[in-house]
Amino acid sequence: MTAHKTNWLTTILVTVLSVLILIPLYMAIIISLKKPSEMGTNLANFFRFPKILQFANFIDAITTTNFFQTAFNSLVITVCSVVVVVLLTSIISYAIARNMNKRFYRWTYYYLVSAMFVPFSMLMLPLVKQLSFLRIDNKFGLVLMYLVFQMSMSVLLYVGYLKNITVSLDEAAYLDGANSWQIFWKIIFPLLKPMHATVAILTALASWNDLLLPLVVLSGNGNSAVTLPMAQLVFQSQFGTNYNLAFASYMLASLPVLVFYLFAQKQIISGVVNGAVK
Amino acid sequence: MSRKKIFLLMTVPLVVIFFLFDTVPLLTGFVYSLTNSKGFGTFRFIGLSNYFRLFTDGSVLSSYWFTFKFAVVTTVVVNVIGILLALALNSNVKFKTFFRGIYFLPYVLGGLIVGYIFNYIFTFMLPSVGKALGWVFLSSSILGNANTAWTGIVITVAWQSVAFNILIYISGLQTIPTDIYEAAKMDGSSSWNTFWTITFPLLAPFFTINLVVSMRNFLMVFDQIMSLTGGGPASSTTSISMLIYQNGLSGNQFGYQSANSVIYFIIIVAISVFQLKVLNKREVQL
Numbered sequence: 001m002t003a004h005k006t007n008w009l010t011t012i013l014v015t016v017l018s019v020l021i022l023i024p025l026y027m028a029i030i031i032s033l034k035k036p037s038e039m040g041t042n043l044a045n046f047f048r049f050p051k052i053l054q055f056a057n058f059i060d061a062i063t064t065t066n067f068f069q070t071a072f073n074s075l076v077i078t079v080c081s082v083v084v085v086v087l088l089t090s091i092i093s094y095a096i097a098r099n100m101n102k103r104f105y106r107w108t109y110y111y112l113v114s115a116m117f118v119p120f121s122m123l124m125l126p127l128v129k130q131l132s133f134l135r136i137d138n139k140f141g142l143v144l145m146y147l148v149f150q151m152s153m154s155v156l157l158y159v160g161y162l163k164n165i166t167v168s169l170d171e172a173a174y175l176d177g178a179n180s181w182q183i184f185w186k187i188i189f190p191l192l193k194p195m196h197a198t199v200a201i202l203t204a205l206a207s208w209n210d211l212l213l214p215l216v217v218l219s220g221n222g223n224s225a226v227t228l229p230m231a232q233l234v235f236q237s238q239f240g241t242n243y244n245l246a247f248a249s250y251m252l253a254s255l256p257v258l259v260f261y262l263f264a265q266k267q268i269i270s271g272v273v274n275g276a277v278k
Numbered sequence: 279m280s281r282k283k284i285f286l287l288m289t290v291p292l293v294v295i296f297f298l299f300d301t302v303p304l305l306t307g308f309v310y311s312l313t314n315s316k317g318f319g320t321f322r323f324i325g326l327s328n329y330f331r332l333f334t335d336g337s338v339l340s341s342y343w344f345t346f347k348f349a350v351v352t353t354v355v356v357n358v359i360g361i362l363l364a365l366a367l368n369s370n371v372k373f374k375t376f377f378r379g380i381y382f383l384p385y386v387l388g389g390l391i392v393g394y395i396f397n398y399i400f401t402f403m404l405p406s407v408g409k410a411l412g413w414v415f416l417s418s419s420i421l422g423n424a425n426t427a428w429t430g431i432v433i434t435v436a437w438q439s440v441a442f443n444i445l446i447y448i449s450g451l452q453t454i455p456t457d458i459y460e461a462a463k464m465d466g467s468s469s470w471n472t473f474w475t476i477t478f479p480l481l482a483p484f485f486t487i488n489l490v491v492s493m494r495n496f497l498m499v500f501d502q503i504m505s506l507t508g509g510g511p512a513s514s515t516t517s518i519s520m521l522i523y524q525n526g527l528s529g530n531q532f533g534y535q536s537a538n539s540v541i542y543f544i545i546i547v548a549i550s551v552f553q554l555k556v557l558n559k560r561e562v563q564l
Contacts, residue, residue, distance in 0.1 A: 011371040017363070018380045024437070025383070027403070028395045043406050088292055095288035105285075108293055115300050117550055119498050121519040122543040125317075125526045125536055126303035126310060148299045151292070180284040209388035211501045212519070216527065229390050233504065236394065243398065250391045261386045265379050268386065272442065273449050276487050 032057055032247035039243065057248035065249050069224075070231040071256065074208060077139055077227065081146035081207045082200045089151055089199065090192055093158030094184050098170065109159060116152040120212065128216050139225060142217050146207050153275065154199045161195045162188070194274075201264075201271035208257060228253040304543075310536040317532035328537035337513060338538060341521045344514065348428055348435075349496035355436045356492055357485070360443030365477075367444065368451040378448070385441035393505030396434040397421065400506075424514040427507050431515055434502050439495065443488045450484030451477070486557040490550055497546055518542050 027046065031039075034050040035057075061067065099105035127145070131137040136144065165188065173183045211229040218225045226234070235249055261268060279287075311328055315321035332338050367377060384392060401419045408416025420426040454477065462472045478485075500519045503509060509516035509524070516524075518538070526535030 005370060006372050007370045008372075010366045010369050011373075014363070014366050014371055014377050018377055021380055021384060021437070024392075024395050024399060027399065031398070043403075043410050046403050046406070091288045092292045095285040099285055105289070108289060112293070112296060115296070117547045118300065118304060119494075119519075119539075119543060119546050121498065121522045122307060122539045123300065123303040124522065125532060125539065126306040127299070128527065129317075130299070130303055130306070144295070144299065148296055151296055151300075174281075179279065180281050180288075184288075205386060209386075209390075209501075211388070211390050211504065212523065216523070229388050229501075232388075232390055232394065236505070246394070247398075250394055254387055254391055257386050257388075261383065265382075269378070269382055269445060272385070273445050276442070276446055276491060277449060277484070 028247055028250060031243055032251045034244055036242065036244055054244065057244050058252060060245055061249040061252055064245065065231045065235050065252075066226070067231075067249075067252055070226050070228050071253075073139070073225060074228045075256075077142055077146075077214075078204055078207045080139075080143045081150070082203045084143060084147050085150045085154055085203045086196050086200055088147060089154035090158050090189065090196070091184065093155050093162060094188055095180075096155065097159045097162035098167065098180075109155065112155045113152050116156075120149070124212070124216055131217055132220065137217055137220055139218070142214060145213060145217065146203065149213075150199075150203050150206065153202065157199060157275065158192065158195055161192065165191055197267055198271040198274045201268050202275045204260075205257075205268075205272075307536050308540055310533050311540050312537075313533040315533035315536075316530040317527065321533060324533075328534050329541070331534065332538055332541060337516070337521065340513065341516045341518050344428060345497060345499070345517045348431060348499065348515075348517070349493055352432050352436050352439075352496050353489065353492045355432065356440045356443045357488055359436070359440050360447050360488065361481070363440070363444045364447030364451055365473075368448055378445075381444055382441045384438040387438070389435075389438065389501030390505045392438050393434060393502040396430070396437070396502075397506050400430050421507055422511060424510075424512045427511060427515050431499070431503060431506055434506060435496065435499065438502070439492065443492065446484050446488050447481065450481045454480050482557070486554070489557065490553050493553065494546065494550060497549070 030047075030049055033053045033055070035052075035054050038048075038050055039045065096105045096109050100109070128137070131141045131145075134141075169187055170180075170183050173187060178186070209229060210227075211233070214227045214230055215233075218227070218230070232250060232253055235246065312323050312325060313321045314324050314328075363381065367374060367381070371377065400421045404416055404420070405418055408414070408418075415426075421430045458476055459472065462476055467475070498519050499517045500523070503515055503517055503520060507515045509520050522535045522539050522542070525531040526539075529535075
């Protein structure tokens with residue numbers, strides 16, 4: 001059998017190409033650890049490792065971007081979005097999946113899923129007006145918007161998965177005197193675990209890295225409601241020329257998601273694949 | 279409570295929320311598109327004149343031209359590289375999971391930050407490479423030139439999003455049973471032939487996913503442009519989303535840009551439906 005022989009030529013090719021992925025990241029890391037005098041524009045300077053690691057850049061970046069406050073804002077928004085999306089969309093998906101034979105639920109399903117085609121820019125201008133009119137142009141409103149915008153994808157995923165969970169489980173529980181509400185929490189919700197992971201990861205990535213929605217929803221709130229991506233944008237316009245400080249700030253903003261990736265790489269990758277292929 | 283009531287209780291509140299914050303803005307956006315609203319103060323209905331103006335507005339037309347050029351080229355780039363790398367990563371290479379982890383890394387980073395990193399590379403590093411090698415076209419920043427700035431955005435976005443295409447193609451390749459390949463080999467089919475007659479047709483559903491998802495995302499590009507060029511030089515890289523954001527919210531063109539977003543919405547839906555229809559037709563079942 002040739003199938004188990006390592007293909008060294010391809011391995012070398014893949015290695016060389018992976019350098020293209022790593023160079024920009026390596027550059028970002030060393031720039032964040034250099035001092036301005038080590039920057040220079042000759043070619044060797046770009047790749048040279050700094051003599052002394054300037055961790056002071058990170059401390060400066062933390063204070064100038066108010067890092068702990070903005071990271072906390074991003075974290076609160078992301079965690080709330082994930083919890084709300086997982087809980088609420090799995091409930092509605094259960095109701096839809098178990099009643100697909102009824103016209104109301106079938107139409108609800110098509111209605112929710114077809115909204116996937118609506119680009120955010122289409123809704124952006126009227127939404128800004130609507131949210132400020134309702135006085136929810138704040139973190140609460142933002143989480144509400146993530147719930148709405150993740151709903152199509154999540155319902156599609158949950159309903160698809162629920163089709164494979166046999167109704168006889170429900171029937172048996174009904175005979176024991178349970179109601180739909182109890183059945184959902186006690187039996188179905190735990191069985192949906194693999195889909196919870198997928199939906200949670202997709203929601204977390206979408207909300208953590210998002211720039212445009214927080215920008216239009218939160219911009220009237222001043223400093224108390226700045227997310228990490230927004231902070232980079234503000235920072236760039238104020239301190240854009242100090243690259244060391246700027247890159248330290250980018251590294252800080254990326255660190256949480258990189259750590260998360262390091263520990264949950266497998267789940268993240270399979271989450272993204274499931275989200276697209278299912 | 280009856281079974282029926284509980285199911286309704288699970289469904290109706292969320293559908294109402296969805297209607298209020300997805301469908302209502304969709305409809306009010308359409309209403310605003312018929313007005314001369316500046317985003318504040320009074321406004322009146324002006325019929326379809328916003329729509330007529332769009333088709334003769336240079337900045338709108340150039341943003342459509344840029345966005346489509348960018349989206350089509352980037353979609354082709356990420357799909358070609360995506361298939362090739364997926365084939366490579368699916369063959370018998372060493373450290374498979376390790377490489378997969380590396381190639382997927384850019385996908386989890388924020389588009390804005392990736393844009394800032396590449397901004398630095400294009401502005402400082404590539405010109406110094408160009409000067410060292412005596413290449414004129416690289417000796418100044420490609421982002422500073424209105425003719426080349428868009429290629430910088432293609433490279434940056436492709437670098438970040440190709441990870442997704444690779445993953446989808448890998449999961450597609452894994453659905454193809456290996457005995458087909460062995461049969462093809464015994465029939466004396468060359469690997470070039472095998473790819474076009476077996477692998478590619480069986481990858482078709484995954485090709486569809488990749489094409490639709492990539493194109494849709496690229497047509498909505500925003501973050502990377504904010505950090506790479508800010509839409510410049512000379513508005514040559516202003517995407518449609520950016521134009522709606524900038525002129526609609528701070529350029530006194532609320533009603534006018536609403537009309538722009540209605541057209542944009544129709545185009546995105548039309549493209550997605552067209553892709554799904556055409557591509558589904560040529561998918562084969564094993």
